[in-house]
Amino acid sequence: MIEFTPWPQDQARRYREAGYWIDQPMTHLLDAQLAVQPDATAIVCADRRFSYADLDRLSRHLAARLAAQGLGHGDTALVQLPNVAEFFISFFALLRIGVAPVNALFSHRRLEMTSYAAQIAPKVVIASRAHELFADDAFADELRAGGVRHVLLLGDDTPRTNLAHWLTHDADLPADAGPTPADQVAFFQLSGGSTGTPKLIPRTHNDYDYSVRASAEISCCTPATRFLCALPAAHNFTLSSPGSLGVFHAGGTVVLAPSPEPLTCFDLIAREGVTMVPLVPPAVALWLRAVEEAPSHRAKLDTLELMLVGGASFAEAVARRVPETLGCQLQQVFGMAEGLVNYTRLGDDPQIIFTTQGRPISPDDEIRVLDESGDPVADGTPGALATRGPYTFRGYYRSPEHNAKAFDADGFYHSGDVVVRENGYLRVVGRIKDQINRGGEKIAAEEIENLLVRHPDITHAALVAVEDANLGEKSCAFLVLRDGAEKLSPPALRRWLIAQGVAEYKLPDRFRIVPDLPLTAVGKIDKRRLRDSLAATA
Numbered sequence: 001m002i003e004f005t006p007w008p009q010d011q012a013r014r015y016r017e018a019g020y021w022i023d024q025p026m027t028h029l030l031d032a033q034l035a036v037q038p039d040a041t042a043i044v045c046a047d048r049r050f051s052y053a054d055l056d057r058l059s060r061h062l063a064a065r066l067a068a069q070g071l072g073h074g075d076t077a078l079v080q081l082p083n084v085a086e087f088f089i090s091f092f093a094l095l096r097i098g099v100a101p102v103n104a105l106f107s108h109r110r111l112e113m114t115s116y117a118a119q120i121a122p123k124v125v126i127a128s129r130a131h132e133l134f135a136d137d138a139f140a141d142e143l144r145a146g147g148v149r150h151v152l153l154l155g156d157d158t159p160r161t162n163l164a165h166w167l168t169h170d171a172d173l174p175a176d177a178g179p180t181p182a183d184q185v186a187f188f189q190l191s192g193g194s195t196g197t198p199k200l201i202p203r204t205h206n207d208y209d210y211s212v213r214a215s216a217e218i219s220c221c222t223p224a225t226r227f228l229c230a231l232p233a234a235h236n237f238t239l240s241s242p243g244s245l246g247v248f249h250a251g252g253t254v255v256l257a258p259s260p261e262p263l264t265c266f267d268l269i270a271r272e273g274v275t276m277v278p279l280v281p282p283a284v285a286l287w288l289r290a291v292e293e294a295p296s297h298r299a300k301l302d303t304l305e306l307m308l309v310g311g312a313s314f315a316e317a318v319a320r321r322v323p324e325t326l327g328c329q330l331q332q333v334f335g336m337a338e339g340l341v342n343y344t345r346l347g348d349d350p351q352i353i354f355t356t357q358g359r360p361i362s363p364d365d366e367i368r369v370l371d372e373s374g375d376p377v378a379d380g381t382p383g384a385l386a387t388r389g390p391y392t393f394r395g396y397y398r399s400p401e402h403n404a405k406a407f408d409a410d411g412f413y414h415s416g417d418v419v420v421r422e423n424g425y426l427r428v429v430g431r432i433k434d435q436i437n438r439g440g441e442k443i444a445a446e447e448i449e450n451l452l453v454r455h456p457d458i459t460h461a462a463l464v465a466v467e468d469a470n471l472g473e474k475s476c477a478f479l480v481l482r483d484g485a486e487k488l489s490p491p492a493l494r495r496w497l498i499a500q501g502v503a504e505y506k507l508p509d510r511f512r513i514v515p516d517l518p519l520t521a522v523g524k525i526d527k528r529r530l531r532d533s534l535a536a537t538a
């Protein structure tokens with residue numbers, strides 16, 4: 001069994017009675033489609049099409065082969081795949097035999113992957129030869145030496161380790177293989193984080209499945225939904241809000257795109273009759289610009305009905321251009337891999353849709369907006385968001401110290417967001433967590449600061465957000481150098497950081513060498529002053 005912090009019994013009972021937790025493993029979502037429309041298309045991946053029956057069959061083949069190797073309940077997997085059908089095949093295969101995956105992003109590199117592996121000690125790693133880490137065998141060998149039993153690689157030449165080989169039929173699933181119980185961990189989500197090591201979020205079948213089913217209803221997914229998955233498929237937004245899983249639940253089709261680059265996406269939308277797409281704000285800006293510069297593109301978007309926008313703050317003026325320029329409805333989403341997801345509803349007044357980030361999925365999502373001393377603020381006043389509910393987790397994986405800070409005595413998770421609540425709707429107006437939101441990609445300041453001070457010439461480092469017209473925010477590293485150190489150039493610093501194996505989106509966009517870092521009255525680094533100093537010199 002994989003450890004996690006359970007919900008208190010009275011709340012778990014309440015969530016069952018209300019019909020949120022249905023005590024079914026998430027694989028039920030595929031089983032249901034297999035029963036009613038096995039031949040409907042579940043996934044379009046470049047020139048390949050997978051029916052629900054294909055998805056079921058291939059995931060069973062992989063599950064059976066892994067089960068034959070002795071993998072099952074209590075085991076974990078580390079998966080790193082781009083937006084390809086094999087991501088979903090692997091996901092369902094692992095769920096089928098009760099192996100809990102961490103789905104790393106394709107942009108993650110050695111540091112992130114080794115941190116995840118160290119935390120979960122995976123028995124199997126599923127990755128791609130197309131990723132630099134797996135282009136040769138060095139990292140796979142390192143993983144094996146660390147206890148990983150199987151490394152399966154998309155695009156490998158050797159049958160034994162080629163993922164494609166593992167998708168072929170070998171034996172049927174053993175009768176005693178099956179998913180973990182629905183109230184246990186199904187898989188781990190990744191936290192955007194604000195701490196030194198990337199944290200993992202255990203998600204149970206019951207809680208995640210509820211968020212998926214309810215989201216599919218809120219976004220009106222149906223068998224006719226054709227969903228463009230252009231953001232990383234593993235991200236909580238793309239996976240569950242309503243995400244590919246919500247679309248599978250409704251019996252629709254997921255069309256995979258390698259990235260949100262507008263021209264490729266527009267062609268796919270036209271070719272596949274895409275109706276729904278989730279995007280982060282900088283991608284929306286690219287799509288708007290592409291259509292404004294070449295209005296003939298607009299015709300390719302004829303079938304597009306709904307664009308979901310979330311992950312980072314979205315300016316009202318840009319929100320208003322979505323229906324005007326792209327000809328589809330807008331739904332704002334404010335969610336987090338830890339749980340709580342808010343949506344504007346499709347029938348909401350346009351003013352609500354353009355100016356708020358929605359209201360919670362569930363009537364049982366409890367929201368508190370708190371002042372600095374932890375007391376509730378009046379509606380309309382900004383405050384820190386705290387929440388608990390039927391799909392908001394109760395603790396990061398094996399992180400008692402951080403959990404003691406992230407949760408209060410009532411089990412409310414403090415997300416670090418500053419929000420304003422009015423009529424039940426939330427607007428995200430700021431942040432108290434030490435994180436940079438670079439166009440939806442989250443960077444934990446502490447992780448990069450810890451890395452920077454490992455440089456022999458750097459004694460202190462502070463990473464802060466800088467406003468950016470395209471990405472919303474970029475990052476700036478303030479550095480104090482060792483006495484007598486040579487001046488470090490930004491390209492040299494970036495090269496050094498890349499050599500440390502950190503994901504590229506986490507590289508500071510700017511560097512400032514300073515004689516010292518300003519401190520607050522209590523002796524913490526005064527990041528506000530650092531940010532202000534940037535604004536003053538911008």
Ligand code: J2J
Pocket residue numbers: 190191192236237238240241309310311312313314332333334335336337338341357415417428431437440442
């Ligand atoms: C401002 N900030 C937002 C929004 C998230 C759906 C949508 C997004 C995520 C996600 C997700 C925001 N406006 N509309 O998991 O299911 C910032 C907040 C939040 C953090 C969570 C989903 N939507 N944010 O972005 O775990 O700061 O999830 O706490 O990556 O993103 O980040 P993440």
